Each structure stands twice: as structure tokens, then as C-alpha cells.
Amino acid sequence: MEKRVTFKGIWLPLLLATPQMLITAIFFFYPAGQAVWQSLFIPDPFGLSMQWVGLGNFEFLLSDPYYRASFATTAVFSILVTLVSMGVALYLAVLADRLIKGSGTYRTLLIWPYAVAPAVAGVLWLFMFNTRVGVVTWYLGQLGYDWNHVLNEGEAMGLVVVASSWGRISYNFLFFLAGLQAIPKSVIEAAAIDGARFWTRFRTIVFPLLSPTTFFLLVVNIVYAFFETFGVIHTITSGGPQQATTILVYKVYADGFVGQDLGSSAAQSVILLVIVGILTIIQFKFIERRVHY
Amino acid sequence: MATVSLESLKKSYGKTEVIHGVDIEISDGEFIVIVGPSGCGKSTLLRMVAGLEGVSEGEIRIDGQRVNEKEPMDRDIAMVFQNYALYPHMSVEQNMAYGLKIAKMPKAEINARVAEAAELLQLEPYLKRRPRQLSGGQRQRVAMGRAIVRRPSVFLFDEPLSNLDAKLRVQMRLEIKNLQRELGVTALYVTHDQVEAMTLADRMIVMNEGVADQIGAPLEVYANPQTEFVAGFIGSPPTNFIEAEILGAPAGTKIGIRPEHVAIAPVGQGRTTGLVLYAEPLGAETLIHLTIAGGNAVTVRQDGAVAIPSEGEQVGLSWREDDEMRFDASGRRL
Numbered sequence: 001m002e003k004r005v006t007f008k009g010i011w012l013p014l015l016l017a018t019p020q021m022l023i024t025a026i027f028f029f030y031p032a033g034q035a036v037w038q039s040l041f042i043p044d045p046f047g048l049s050m051q052w053v054g055l056g057n058f059e060f061l062l063s064d065p066y067y068r069a070s071f072a073t074t075a076v077f078s079i080l081v082t083l084v085s086m087g088v089a090l091y092l093a094v095l096a097d098r099l100i101k102g103s104g105t106y107r108t109l110l111i112w113p114y115a116v117a118p119a120v121a122g123v124l125w126l127f128m129f130n131t132r133v134g135v136v137t138w139y140l141g142q143l144g145y146d147w148n149h150v151l152n153e154g155e156a157m158g159l160v161v162v163a164s165s166w167g168r169i170s171y172n173f174l175f176f177l178a179g180l181q182a183i184p185k186s187v188i189e190a191a192a193i194d195g196a197r198f199w200t201r202f203r204t205i206v207f208p209l210l211s212p213t214t215f216f217l218l219v220v221n222i223v224y225a226f227f228e229t230f231g232v233i234h235t236i237t238s239g240g241p242q243q244a245t246t247i248l249v250y251k252v253y254a255d256g257f258v259g260q261d262l263g264s265s266a267a268q269s270v271i272l273l274v275i276v277g278i279l280t281i282i283q284f285k286f287i288e289r290r291v292h293y
Numbered sequence: 294m295a296t297v298s299l300e301s302l303k304k305s306y307g308k309t310e311v312i313h314g315v316d317i318e319i320s321d322g323e324f325i326v327i328v329g330p331s332g333c334g335k336s337t338l339l340r341m342v343a344g345l346e347g348v349s350e351g352e353i354r355i356d357g358q359r360v361n362e363k364e365p366m367d368r369d370i371a372m373v374f375q376n377y378a379l380y381p382h383m384s385v386e387q388n389m390a391y392g393l394k395i396a397k398m399p400k401a402e403i404n405a406r407v408a409e410a411a412e413l414l415q416l417e418p419y420l421k422r423r424p425r426q427l428s429g430g431q432r433q434r435v436a437m438g439r440a441i442v443r444r445p446s447v448f449l450f451d452e453p454l455s456n457l458d459a460k461l462r463v464q465m466r467l468e469i470k471n472l473q474r475e476l477g478v479t480a481l482y483v484t485h486d487q488v489e490a491m492t493l494a495d496r497m498i499v500m501n502e503g504v505a506d507q508i509g510a511p512l513e514v515y516a517n518p519q520t521e522f523v524a525g526f527i528g529s530p531p532t533n534f535i536e537a538e539i540l541g542a543p544a545g546t547k548i549g550i551r552p553e554h555v556a557i558a559p560v561g562q563g564r565t566t567g568l569v570l571y572a573e574p575l576g577a578e579t580l581i582h583l584t585i586a587g588g589n590a591v592t593v594r595q596d597g598a599v600a601i602p603s604e605g606e607q608v609g610l611s612w613r614e615d616d617e618m619r620f621d622a623s624g625r626r627l
Contacts, residue, residue, distance in 0.1 A: 186378035189345050194392035194439070195366040204391075208382045 032273060038266035045260060057267035066243065067251070067268075074247040077161060078225035085165035086217055089172030094202070096173075097180040107177070114170035118228060122235030125163035149237065153244035156237045160245050163236060164229045172217050179213035180206070219283045223276065248272055295356040295369065295446030295479055296321050297342065303350035304337055304503075312337060312503045314351065319481070324473055326482045328490035329500030330526070336451055338500070339483045343372050343449050355447060371440035372449040375456065377432045379424040379439075385411075386420040389438045396443075410438040413472070430461045437472065448473065450482040454489065466492060487527050491515070499523045521624035524549045530580060533591045537619070540564060545622040552594035554616035557581065557602055563611030567591055569602045585610070 007013045039057050041050040061067045096106055116124070128136045131148050140147045149155040183206060191201045207214075230249050233239060239246035239254055246254060249272060256265025297319040304312040312334045319325050327335045340346040342353055344365035353360050360368050379388050386407055393403045411417045414434040424432055433453060440448060453469070454462045470493055473480050484490055490497050491511045499507045499514060499522075507519045518524035524532040530552050537546040560566060567583035579601055581593040591610065602608050619627040 184376065184378065186374045186376055187380060189343075189365070190372070190374060190378040190439075191380070191391070192345070193343060193365045193370065193372050194443070195395040196391075197364075197366070200395060205380060 035266045035269040035273070038262060039270045042263040047262075053263070057263045058271075061264060061267055061271070069243065070246050070248055070251045073157075073243070073245065074226065077157065077164075077229075077245070077247050078222050080157075080161045081164045081168070081225040081229070082218065082221040084161060085168035085221060086172050086214070088165070089169045090176050092169070093173050093176035093180055094206075096177055110173050111170045113167045114174075116167050117231065118164070118167065119231030119235050121167050122160075122163050122232035125159060125166070125232075126236045129159055149241075151241055153241055156241055156245050160229070160233050160236055164225065164232045168221065168224060172221065175213050175217055176210070179210045183209050215286055216283070219279060219286070223279050226272070226279075227276065248275075296354075297447055297479060297481070298354040298357075299338075299342070299351070300354070301351040302338070302341065302348065302353065304334070304341060304346065305349045310349075310503065312341075315498070315500075315505045317498060317505070317508055319479060322477045322479055324470070324480045324482065324493055324495045326484060326490040326494035326497040327500060328484055328487060328497055328526075331485060333500040334503040335483045335485075335498075335500045339449055339451055339481055342447075342481060343370060344368050369446045370449055371443050371445040371447075372451065373433075373436045373440055373453045375452040377424070377436040377456075379432060379435055381424055384421050384423055385416060385427070385435050385438075388424070388435055389442050392439065392443045406442045406444075407438075410441045413441070414438050429457050430465065433457065433465055437469070441472070441476070446479060448478050448480040450480065450484075452484055453482075454484070455486070462489075469493065487529065491527070499526060501526070518549075518618065519626050521547060521549065521620040521626075524618055524620070530592045530594065532618070533589070534620075535565075535585065535589050535591070536587055539585070539587045539589070542619070546627065547620045549618040549620060550612050550616060552580070552592045554612050555591065555593045556611050557593060557595065557599075558609035558611040560607050560609050563609030565610050566607055567610050569604055569606045569608060571604055572601045574601060583608070583610070 040052065040054060042053050042057070043050045092110060096103055096110070099106060113121070126134075128134050129147065129149060131137055131150055134147075137147045147155060149159045187205060187209075188201060191205045196204065226247070227249050229247070230253065233245055233247065233250050234253075237245045239250045248268065252265050252268045252272065255261050255268065259265075299315050299317050299319075301314045301316055302312060303310060303314050315338060317325070327338060329335045337346055341348055344360070344363060344367075348361045355368060355370070380391065383391065389407045389410060390403050393406060398406075407420075408417075411420055414437060416431070416434055416438060419427060419431060419435075424435065427435065433456075436453070450469070454465055457465060466489060469482075482489075482493060494511050496508060496510055497514060498505050501520070501522045507514055507523045509517075514523060515527055518527065518532075521534065525534070528551060532549045532551050533555065535548045535550070536544075537548050538544045540548060542548065556563075565585050567585040570582045570584060572582070573580040574597065577597045579595050579597055579599070581595065581602065583591045583593065585591055593610070621627050
């Protein structure tokens with residue numbers, strides 16, 4: 001039998017739950033509700049009046065080529081961030097798992113970048129790749145390559161992807177390492193005796209057994225790339241050049257706070273809200289069932 | 294089918310030597326059991342033969358070929374692990390076929406071999422199941438099947454029965470023995486259970502703290518233990534050890550006498566006198582626990598039909614001199 005704490009009245013439990021409920025209501029439900037409400041209006045430029053337009057903001061967005069381009073940019077960006085951060089993390093985790101001596105130091109060092117805030121990480125990378133004073137830019141120049149992410153769209157995308165993936169590698173590394181260490185040593189040894197060399201073992205035993213971890217990280221990283229990379233993009237490219245790095249969440253900011261089109265910005269937030277909802281449902285369904293083997 | 298030779302095999306981790314030189318020549322088709330208490334190095338020894346642990350010194354030869362530097366897959370061996378080490382994401386069939394697939398064997402041949410092993414091990418109804426849908430005994434069989442299908446020269450078993458319940462253990466013990474006879478394959482089997490060792494082995498290696506104390510046929514080891522450790526480890530209840538001084542022999546040495554060789558005699562008769570602590574009547578036999586002068590504990594095993602002395606009674610203890618085993622201060626047989 002499960003032992004449960006039971007309260008006699010209703011007031012004490014309510015009191016204990018209130019702070020959390022208040023925080024959620026003030027910082028989540030209220031703004032989210034306001035966004036939904038605002039997405040149905042167009043305010044005048046001075047914010048003095050609002051005009052009801054129904055779903056007009058959404059209709060306009062879906063036919064707007066810039067908004068659709070931003071969708072494609074987001075897709076490319078999040079796929080690249082997810083692949084780069086998970087790929088590198090898996091590779092490092094495999095190496096760390098094989099390490100016997102000094103694995104503690106190695107692990108600690110690999111976890112550090114996670115402690116760096118996205119905006120700070122963005123500034124760090126911006127300094128290295130700054131078109132005038134960046135160290136890396138200078139070395140690339142010595143090699144005859146003219147790095148300019150301010151003008152070159154591909155380079156801009158590359159830079160924000162690297163800067164966004166960097167701190168994320170630590171996070172993924174931790175999960176992959178834990179996943180690898182949860183695989184019984186004897187299963188790997190049995191495969192070795194069965195004739196599988198390292199790469200075959202990885203492909204047929206280790207990677208399939210890691211699949212629950214991999215799937216979890218996939219969802220979490222996509223969510224990260226969609227929403228939490230704002231700071232990186234804002235500090236490095238501000239969505240440019242030519243909107244080449246304007247992902248959806250950056251466009252919400254750019255249209256709403258820079259362009260002062262609050263109605264459209266609110267409508268975009270609502271669309272993002274739906275996307276994150278879908279991702280969350282996928283993740284919950286997965287956590288309940290796990291990828292079973 | 295192959296012979297296996299270990300030649301002054303040693304293993305060190307850093308500066309700590311854990312196996313101090315083991316020598317044995319195993320002939321083709323022989324069933325060798327390595328037995329000893331936990332931490333004696335028996336598993337390490339087996340893992341060295343498997344190629345899962347490096348060899349620090351000495352040589353391992355399988356069929357006359359040095360295999361020290363060879364990878365596990367190149368040694369023509371198969372191993373059954375204590376926790377079975379089945380691939381959890383594969384069906385029973387895939388588990389058994391895994392090694393053959395990697396060896397790029399034709400599909401028809403793989404299917405034939407898996408079917409044959411499944412029949413031999415009565416696994417046919419479970420071929421499509423995953424390991425987690427099987428009972429302990431069935432998992433054990435799959436692990437055996439995975440070893441069999443590859444038709445290796447040498448079978449290695451690392452405590453394969455220790456995760457099973459007592460009844461199943463007895464049954465699987467017989468199956469392993471039958472299977473090994475049927476396939477005629479050389480086997481090395483690690484266990485800490487002396488009953489498994491006695492019943493399975495053609496010859497057994499009794500390991501103690503990284504040293505092979507004695508190598509020999511089970512009954513020979515039982516009848517004629519070479520060290521105090523072997524005399525105490527093999528046999529249940531264990532051999533009684535009595536300080537020789539008490540019996541008038543040179544000080545520092547010990548006399549070992551098996552419980553079944555000691556008989557209760559009237560007080561004043563026999564070699565020494567003991568105080569009966571308690572008796573354990575088991576039906577067919579009775580175990581009587583006593584202390585003798587000097588505080589040594591002695592166990593007597595007598596037939597169930599013989600009268601049992603009462604607790605607290607003083608009795609004489611007698612045995613034949615031929616049954617005495619004398620050990621020097623370092624535990625060696627004199």
C-alpha cells in the first residue's frame with residue numbers, strides 16, 4: 001500500500017499550492033491569453049485603439065512569403081543544431097565511456113559550456129568570428145578565406161548553428177554518457193565474442209540500446225533550437241543578413257518589438273504555442289511508452 | 294574441438310598481481326571446472342582465456358596456437374555469462390543468429406543451425422520472443438544456444454547457474470553436462486559452488502587467492518587434498534582441523550579429518566574427548582557438532598540409524614590414522 005499524506009481541510013493544501021499557481025498564472029497563462037486575444041486585433045501605431053480583424057492576422061501570415069521563408073529557415077536551423085549537437089555529443093560520450101583514467105576531469109570539462117548562457121555564448125562566438133577583429137576570421141584570412149557572416153547568408157547560418165550547438169553538446173553528452181553506461185558490459189563483451197568489431201557493435205547493439213535516450217534528446221533539442229536560441233541569434237546576426245537567420249521566435253520579436261506590428265507578432269506567438277504543444281504531446285506519449293525493445 | 298594450454302599465466306592490475314601463475318594442459322573434449330571463493334581470480338582466469346582481459350605474463354594456447362594477442366572473436370570460443378548478456382532488443386532467434394550473421398554465413402545455413410539449436414534446447418516455441426518475455430531458465434538456454442550455433446572449439450561458462458533457483462540449477466546442471474558430452478566440445482566452467490564443481494568436472498582447478506591450489510579429478514581432490522584450503526573448501530560439512538599439538542604431534546602443524554571419518558566412542562576411548570554442543574538429525578544422516586580440548590570445533594557425520602549423544606555429554610572421538618590429513622604451518626600437505 002502506498003502511504004499518502006492526507007490533509008483534513010482544503011485551506012492548507014490550497015495555501016501550499018498557491019505560489020506555484022500564481023507564478024504559472026502571471027507568467028504563463030496571462031501572457032499566453034493576452035497573445036491569443038491580441039492576435040485577433042490590429043492596434044493602431046500609437047497603441048491608442050485596436051481594431052477587430054478576426055483571423056485576419058493568421059490569414060495574412062500564411063500568405064506572407066517572408067513568414068513562410070522563416071519557417072524554412074527554422075527547419076534548416078533546428079535540424080542542423082540538433083544533428084550537430086547530438087552527433088558531436090554522442091561521439092564524445094563514446095570516447096569518454098571508453099576512458100578509464102582521467103574520465104572525471106574529461107567529463108567535468110565537457111560539462112562546463114552548458115553553464116554559459118546563450119546570449120553570452122553568442123557574444124563569445126561573435127568575438128572569435130568578428131569580421132574586423134575576430135581571431136578566427138584573421139586566421140581564415142591568412143589562409144586566404146574571406147569570412148564575412150555579415151554579408152554571407154550561409155556563413156551566418158553556420159555561425160549561429162555552431163554557437164547554438166556548442167553549449168548544447170554538454171547537455172546531450174551527459175545523457176548519452178549515462179545511456180552508454182547503463183548498457184551492461186557483458187552484452188558488449190558477448191557481442192565481441194560473437195565476432196562484432198567496434199563499429200559493428202556500435203551499429204547493431206549500442207545504438208539500438210541507446211534509442212530511448214536518442215529519441216528523448218531529439219525532441220528536447222528541437223524544442224531548444226526553436227525557442228531558446230533567441231539570445232544567440234540576437235547577439236550574433238540579429239536575424240540577418242537578408243533575414244537568413246530569422247527563425248520563427250526571432251521573427252516574433254522583430255515584427256512585434258522592432259516592427260511594432262503587435263497583432264501579427266501575437267498571431268505568430270500563437271502558432272509557436274501550437275507547435276510547442278504538439279512537441280510536448282509527442283514527448284509525453286514517448287515517455288509513457290518509451291521506445292521499447 | 295581443441296586443446297587449451299595455460300602456461301604460467303599471470304595477471305596484474307597495475308602493481309597488484311591477482312593471478313600468480315597458473316599452468317594446465319586441457320585435452321580435447323575435457324570438462325574443466327574452476328572453483329574457488331569469490332575474489333580468488335577464477336573469473337579473471339576465464340576472461341583471460343576469452344580474450345576479455347589482457348594477459349600480463351605467460352601464454353594461452355588454443356589447439357597449440359598462441360592466442361594472447363588475438364581478439365575474442367578470433368579465438369574460436371563461445372561464452373555463457375552469469376547474467377546471460379542477451380541482446381535485449383533482439384528476438385531469441387536473432388540473438389542466436391547474431392554471430393553467424395556477422396560471420397556472413399548463408400541465410401539457409403543460419404536458419405538450419407538456429408533451428409537445430411532450438412530443438413536441442415527446447416526453445417522452438419519461443420523463437421520470436423524477446424529476452425524479457427522469458428523466464429530465467431529459458432534465458433539461460435538462449436545464452437547456451439547462442440554459444441552452440443557458432444560451433445566453437447571451446448565453451449566458456451562464467452557462473453552460468455548462479456542466477457537460477459535451486460531446483461532449476463540442478464536441472465540445468467544435468468543439461469549442460471549432457472550437452473557438452475553430446476557436442477564433445479572442450480569446456481571451461483567457473484563456479485563457486487562445490488556441488489557443481491564435483492558433479493560437472495572431469496578435472497577441477499581449485500583456486501585460492503590467485504593460485505591454483507590443486508588440479509585433479511573431483512574424487513581425487515576430495516580424497517587427497519594437497520592444501521589445507523582445498524581440504525576445507527571441498528566437502529560439506531567442511532573438514533575438521535585440529536591443532537596437532539593437542540594430539541601429541543609437532544606444534545604448528547594441523548590435522549584434518551573429514552566429518553564422515555570421525556566416529557563417536559564411549560568416554561575415555563578414542564583419540565580425544567569432545568563436548569557435544571548440538572546435533573542436526575537430517576534423516577539419512579546426523580551431524581553432531583562438538584568442541585574438543587583447546588577450543589577446536591569438530592563435526593561428526595554419522596549414519597541416521599546410530600544413536601545420537603545428548604547435548605552437553607562428554608564423548609570420545611575415534612578415527613583411523615589413514616584418514617588423517619596432516620598439514621604444515623603454511624597449509625601444505627605433509
